[in-house]
Amino acid sequence: MNAPMPHPAERLLARPLPAQMLSALSARFGPRLSTALAVREQHGRDESPFDVPPPDAVVFCESTEEVAFAVSQAAQHQVPVIPYGAGSSLEGHLLAVQGGLSIDLSRMNRVVQVHADDLTCTVEAGVLRTQLNREVKDMGLFFPIDPGADASIGGMTATRASGTNAVRYGTMRENVLGLTVVTASGEVIRTGTRARKSSAGYDLTRLMVGSEGTLGVITEITLKLHPLPESVAAAICFFPDVEGAVNTTIQLIQMGVPIARCEFLDRHAVRAVNLHDKLGLTEAPMLLMEFHGSAASVAEQAATVQEIARDLGGNDFQWATTPEERTRLWTARHHAYLSGLQMKPGCRAITTDTCVPISQLAGMVTAALDDAEAAGLPHFVVGHVGDGNFHIAYLIDPALPEERERAEALNDRVVQRAIAVEGTCTGEHGIGLHKQGFLVEETGAGSVAMMRAIKLALDPHNILNPGKIFQL
Known part of the structure; x- marks a missing residue:
């Protein structure tokens, strides 16, 4: 099972950095070194459901040489360093679980x-x-x-x-x-x-x-x-059930159709983006697809997809060929996570990230949805189903531990099914804090031991983002 989540009350605890290190950093970075609580808290929170103490200080670097200076100071005093980019992690990657220095790279934007x-x-x-x-x-x-x-x-x-x-x-x-x-x-x-x-x-x-x-x-x-492709077309298609949508995707991949994007949204996700982006889409399982290539190849791909989808119950194809129409649809897809969170104001999301061999996908999505419905937790599904990757987000009240435990139990069942069919616990989000227990189950103790050996060889004092992927 996953590591327990730290209690929210721990967030405001601070452990000051060595005075000598702070002095050296202050001399080099001036106002670009901050120990202000507001700045530290901004760099101590991502999109994961974890609440942990913020870093002890934040330094805003503007060059590789500045990063090297900050890390060398941390190495000298054996202080943890945590790289920070845009703060969009879902698995707690940027959280300062052992305190230390957050290195903000956002100004290195050339x-x-x-x-x-x-x-x-x-x-x-x-x-x-x-x-x-x-x-x-x-x-x-x-x-x-x-x-x-x-x-x-x-x-x-x-x-x-x-x-x-x-x-x-x-x-x-x-x-x-x-x-x-x-x-x-x-x-x-x-x-x-x-x-x-x-x-x-x-x-x-x-x-x-x-x-x-x-x-x-x-x-x-x-x-x-x-x-950039010569021609681009996007389409949405609705299905009476999840199986029809996912099986359409499976057949497309098995036939070798070179589709560029193939995204799945369940009815809850469609309802969420409708409310957020005022789209008026049919609230049913939906595929959002995009085709790249020459005008002739795009037309051929589109015809093949429509034929397969109709055989599996797909209907109400809607096409978007202008950049403005495509942007409207894909912006809604990109908003799906934040749109889903608004279904339960004040909630946090426990999010799965399993990826399985494409032939196993329909059974995986169906079983996950059946479990979520039976558990009575608000949820929604989005997925990059063209490569066997899907996310089910369980919406929980962070003040109710029983909801968090129920969501984690559901997450565990999804992962166990994925591992059983030779899939993975994380297709794209990474391990971070949230999936460390699953890493051992998926790869085996010997593989994790080799990872630890590499880590200790390259970072013998464990200062680089400690506590992530596995415990030492």
Whole structure:
């Protein structure tokens, strides 16, 4: 089972940093070092259901050299450091569970280089995904990884994020070519190159991608870019039941239809986005799809999808071909999480992130929904069903421990089913604080022991985001 959540009353406890370290940081950063409670609390809260004490101080870095200086000071005094990007984590990645220094990278927001001919770019860790796409759009390029939230590229790299386009373009793992990383001692290293492949030694880039800030602080990322498609079309289709929608997705993938996005919303999620974005959609299980390619290939994909969907009960196809229409639909999908939270004012969400082999998806979603209905907890489902990943969010009153326990029990059942069919407890959110027990069940004690050995070899004093992924 998962680690217990700290009590909310612990949030305001503070443990001051060593005076010598604060003095050195203050001399280097001046007003960009803060110990104000409001600033610390802002950096001690994400979208997870955890309440823990805020960090002891926050430093706003503007360069790799400044990050290296801050980390070297922390290393000298064996003080924890926690990288902070956009604060959109769902699993408690940025929480200062052992106190320490929060390193805010949001001011490191430069697109350093764009090599349009090579379809690559290098960005600082604080660049937001929407910012990057604005800057490369006029070059006929885009960066496809879209986790929903307007997350920072550094945070997306650290959690191995994916999202709505992963079914066609892959995850951060496939789209990161190289990194600049500050190690636990404050040394700056570079991994990878702009070449599309390499066999030069250990793959340190892949080691850092998904390490959740526990092996180094990522400050620059070299990425693959992709050409903007000639033609784009989006469609929504409603189904009488969950099975029809999910089985449509399964057949599309098994037939090799190169769909770019295939998102599922259950009736509760549709109702939530209707209220939030005033859309007036039919409140029934829905697929939201997008097709990229030439005009002819998009038309062919669309015809295939309509035929499959109608055979499985899909109806009321609605098409969006203009950028404005597509943006309206995808903005609503991106708002689905926050829209769902408004179904129960003041609530927090316990969110699953299982990903399973595509043939197992329909049974997984149906069983999860049946359990949630029987438990009587408000909930909603959204999913990147094209790659077997779905999220069910259980809405709980944070003042009622029994609701939290019920939601965690439901979460546990979803994960156990996923592991039983050789799936994973987390397709894209990462382990963080919330899924540490599941990691052992999924990978085995030997694998986690190897992860611990890597962690201790690279961070012997355990200062880099301690308490995340596993306990030492």
